[in-house]
Amino acid sequence: MANQGNGRQPKYQRIADALRDAIQAGEYGPGDRLPGENDLMATYEVARMTARQALGTLQNEGLAESRKGSGVFVRDFKPIRRRGIQRLSRDQWGAGRSIWSAEAEGRDLVVDQVQVSETEAPDRIASVLGLQPGAPACVRSRRFVLDEKPVLLATSYLPLELVAGSAITQEDTGPGGTYARLAELGYKPVHFREEIRCRMPSQEEASRLKLSMGTPVILLCRTAFADEGHPVELNEMTLDSSSYVLEYDFDA
Numbered sequence: 001m002a003n004q005g006n007g008r009q010p011k012y013q014r015i016a017d018a019l020r021d022a023i024q025a026g027e028y029g030p031g032d033r034l035p036g037e038n039d040l041m042a043t044y045e046v047a048r049m050t051a052r053q054a055l056g057t058l059q060n061e062g063l064a065e066s067r068k069g070s071g072v073f074v075r076d077f078k079p080i081r082r083r084g085i086q087r088l089s090r091d092q093w094g095a096g097r098s099i100w101s102a103e104a105e106g107r108d109l110v111v112d113q114v115q116v117s118e119t120e121a122p123d124r125i126a127s128v129l130g131l132q133p134g135a136p137a138c139v140r141s142r143r144f145v146l147d148e149k150p151v152l153l154a155t156s157y158l159p160l161e162l163v164a165g166s167a168i169t170q171e172d173t174g175p176g177g178t179y180a181r182l183a184e185l186g187y188k189p190v191h192f193r194e195e196i197r198c199r200m201p202s203q204e205e206a207s208r209l210k211l212s213m214g215t216p217v218i219l220l221c222r223t224a225f226a227d228e229g230h231p232v233e234l235n236e237m238t239l240d241s242s243s244y245v246l247e248y249d250f251d252a
Helices: 011-024 037-044 048-060 123-129 177-184 203-209
Strands: 064-067 071-074 080-083 109-120 136-146 149-159 191-199 217-226 230-240 244-247
Touching (some): 123 136, 123 149, 149 203, 177 217, 177 230
Antiparallel strands (some): 064 071, 109 136, 136 149
């Protein structure tokens, strides 16, 4: 549905641009209801599908969210600035602080859906952790909810032979979390590697993260290494892309 003017932008994109400008100018504040499909159809003389695409564009960008039966509203959520290097500093978890503490910045953080189990490490996990096929692993799965908004799913895999009998196998790992407990066991993390990808979510991921339709997820896989390059944890994380800014700050 291309338009001849405005750089041949599609009509829905022009409407989305106008709404975005209005949001950034403060005409619509956090939590305010945006014009509905009928309003946009009348104002811009477009078809319903065009109006729907315009609102969908803002939802996909994380600027707006749909509330069933109520309409589309300006998103009332401050994005999380995830400082990928500073958050993993030994000064953080070594002092008994959660690596999440700086990011939460006094906001309401809840960790729920916590499950801890022992299972055979999947082949891809065993390969990264240097385990024999079928070797047992401790698996820690949980969800992070910030200001009542689910933002992250995380599943950690650790060699069971390293952590058996420790607090790592319990739901509450104690001050400083898993990395502090690994240090106490003699496997202090000294190096980390993170790999980042993006894709659309599975149905389960969309449900657990309560994602708006069309919102992609960020897949972040982190491996923690102890001395001599010995891998001690693999953490697979699924992030709501509209809730995060990933920041990496380092010297040249």
